[in-house]
Amino acid sequence: MGVANYITAVLNFVAFLCSIAVIASGIWLSQKPDNVCIHVFRWPVIVLGFLILLVSLAGFVGACCYNKNLLAFYLCCMAILIALFLILLVFAFVVTRPDGSYDVPGRGYKEYRLDGYSSWLRNRILGSKNWNKITACLADTDVCPKLTQQQYMTVDQFFAAHLSPLQASSCSGF
Template sequence: MGVSNRITATLNFIALLCAIPIMSSGIWLASKPDNECIRSFRWPVFILGALMLLVCLAGFIGAYFNKQGLLALYLFCMAALIILLLVLLIFAFTVTRPDGSYAVPGRAYREYRLEGFSKWLRDYVTDSSTWQKIRTCLAESDTCPRLTQQYMSADQFLFAHISPLQARCCEPPTMCGYNYVNPTLWINPVNPGADPDCLIWNNDQNLLCYNCNSCRAGLLGNLRKEWRRVNVILIVAVVILICVYLIACSAFKNAQTEELFRRNKQGRA
């Protein structure tokens, strides 16, 4: 194995190891309650990580066994993978840039306005047929019932760092003036606020605030928080892949030159 192929094989082994945290972050995203209820958000990161693993494995095998055809295919697939990752990164940054959260007095957690998020995300969750499926999934999950087991008193609950999804789907909006009994049971005020969500709230454990706009906003708050974390991993992965790709291209050209030189030398001999 020539020097150029050794370099390519080593770099691809490193990149192959980098695919593991990407796949792990994809599995982490898919396991979150909000992503369990939104199929299209569940597996793209994991799939890209798996593709990265396969491409880097092909590059390692091609370089180690000096398979020039496999190396050429690897370089093409690597370029396509880098473009896919860049597209995903740009899209994720664009749709998660607006933040619909705001602080509320007497709460450790933040509340969320649907209008504060990007139009693409808002349109996705406000579609009636899509939200009906999401709402049913959330109601069947343990997202809200889990709160009643974790927090006994009002102080424990109100000063807990719960998720945006729990903050907006499991209790009525603070502005409505409901009185705490437990995290998913609240006493109706005499004069609820003017926000439509104040009238939508229901103590029925299958209803709660799952039909509220604030619940939709909480779901988007969760998605935004999770995808911003994953974006950091994707940025590191893209930088590593671009460096590996550029060095691999140079090594591939050098390997071809070495092979041509070897053949010419054998021909003269």
Template sequence: MGVSNNITASLNFVGLLCSVPVIGAGIWLASKQDNECLRLARWPVIILGVLLLLVSLAGFVGAYWNKQGLLAAYLFFMVVLILLLLALLVFAFVVTRPDGSYHIPGRSYREYHLAGYSAWLCRYVVDHWARIRLCLSASDVCQRLGREQPFLTVEQYFQTDLSPLQSGCCKPPTMCGYAYVNPTVWINPSNPLGDVDCAAWSNDQGQLCYDCTSCKAGLLGNLRREWRKANVALIVAAVVFIWIYIIGCCAFKNAQTEDLFRRYKQAYVGR
């Protein structure tokens, strides 16, 4: 095996290792409650990570056993996967860039406006809300809040860092003026506001604020936060794969030159 093939094999071994965080990020995203109910981007990252793993493996085999045809196929498919990875990153950044959260004085958690998020994501959530709502209400995202954090006083609750999903779906919006009893039971104010979310709240544990606009916004807040974390792993992987591809192209070109020189030398010596 020539020097160029050694380099290519080593780089593709690094590529094999770098595909693992991509697969891990995809599994982590798919395991989250909001992604499970939204069904928007559960599998693309996992599928892309597996394809990167397989193509890197093909590149390693082609370089180690000097299979030039396999190496050429590796370079072609790798550039396609890198472009798909970059497209996924750009798409995720664009649709998760707007932030609909806002601070509530005296609260550690934030609340969420649906209008503050990407118009495309908002349309998707509104159009599929009947299915998403059924999935959320069947989960224990709100009931788990009371079990895992048995708040003793309203001050303790207000100082808890709720997730966007818990803030939007498991309690009424602060502006409605509901009085706290426990994390999922609130007393209706004597003069409620006319906001639609204030009327949508129910102490029925199967309803809560799942019909609230704030719940839709909280779902997108969760999605935004999780994708921002996953993007870190995807950006690092994209940079590494781009460098692997560039160096791999140079190594492949050198390997072709080495092979041509070797054939010429054999032909010359044979004379």
């Protein structure tokens, strides 16, 4: 087996092992108590793990046996996966780039306004159906209870506290 095929086989074997970890984490998510956050992510994680498993298995077998058809399938699938990941990355960057924050004098945190975010994200959040899912997801986390456990003797202490954007903008309704 040539050096290029050996490297391809080793890299695909590592990807194969990583895909097993991704599938296991998807199965672990499916065993968790059902809530909105987990419901959104469990099946895409399992499907992504199986896709990576199949592509890496095709690359591994194709490299070990020098099967040109499997290597061609592997290269096409890998090119498609890389293109999809790049599109997702660019989309996420464009949607989340404007963060809607502005500094407020005398406060340790920034204020956030929905007008500062991208129009696509604003339209997704403004619908009551989506906002109910978001608040249900936040209610299941420990972000807001941690904020209420902290003791602020005065309003000035609260305003001077360094809060995360999530705590500063979303926890006031809990």
